[in-house]
Amino acid sequence: MTAPLLRVQGLRKGYGKHVVLDSVDLDAAEHSCTALIGASGSGKSTLLRCIDLLEVVDDGVVELDGQDITDPRVDADEVRSRIGIVFQAFNLFPHLSVLDNVTLAPRKVHKRPRDEAEHDALQLLDRVGLRDKAGAKPDQLSGGQQQRVAIARALANRPRLMLFDEITSALDPELVGEVLALVRELQQDGMTMLLATHEMGFAREVADRVAFLEAGRVCEIGPPDQVFGDPQRPETRRFLRRIIEAGRL
Incomplete structure (x- = not known):
C-alpha cells in the first residue's frame, strides 16, 4: 500500500488556554x-x-513524503x-508587477536565473489566463485576477x-x-x-x-x-x- 503524501498525527495547537487543534489525524494521498x-x-x-x-505545533507530527517536517x-x-499555500487575502506585493510577484521566490529563494524564472512564470500566467497582465500591478486587477496570480505564484515553486x-x-x-x-x-x-x-x-x-x-x-x-x-x-x-x-x- 502506497504511503500518503501527507500524514498528520495527533496534531495539537493552542494559544494560551484556548485549544485550536485537538489531536487532529489526517492523511492525504x-x-x-x-x-x-x-x-x-x-x-x-x-x-x-x-x-x-x-x-x-504544540504536539503531534506532520509528515510530508515520509519526512517529519515538525x-x-x-x-x-x-x-x-x-508546499504552496494560497490565502483568502491575496498577499501580493503591491509595488511589484504580476510577473515579478510570480518570479520573486524562484529567483531570490531558489536562485534560478531571471530568464528561466520569467519563462516559467509566463507559462503559469498563460495557464491562469493572465499572461496579458504580466506587466500590471496588483491594484490594476480584479479580486479574481489577483487570486489567480496568487495561485500562479504558489505554483511557481513546483510544489x-x-x-x-x-x-x-x-x-x-x-x-x-x-x-x-x-x-x-x-x-x-x-x-x-x-x-x-x-x-x-x-x-x-x-x-x-x-x-x-x-x-x-x-x-x-x-x-x-x-x-x-x-x-x-x-x-x-x-x-x-x-x-x-x-x-x-
Missing part, C-alpha cells in the same frame, strides 16, 4: 483533493498554517518550497502539495467561479490539495474526501457523497442542516 469544512473557528485555517510550518531540526524554508485557505471568501460572488474553475483544473491535473472552503457544492464536486472539523477535531471524514448525503455524526448533521437552511448546499 498523492494526487488527491481533500476538502476541509466546518464553521468559522473550527480550526481549518490553523491546520493549514501548521502544515505549512507558519505555526509552531522536527525542529528541519529547514522550514526548504519544506515550504515543497508537491497545495493548500487553499478559503480562497474565495474575499471575492465578490461573480468572481468566485473563475477561481474555482482554476482549482478544478489543478485537481484534474492530479495536484495534491487540501482545500478549506465554505463552498459546499464545490467541495462535493471536486474533493475525493471531505473532512468535517468542529472545535479543533476532525469529527468525520469520508467520500463527499457519504459526508454530505449520509453523515454519521450528529455534529456533522447539525452543521449541514444549518448550511442547507442558509441555502448554501
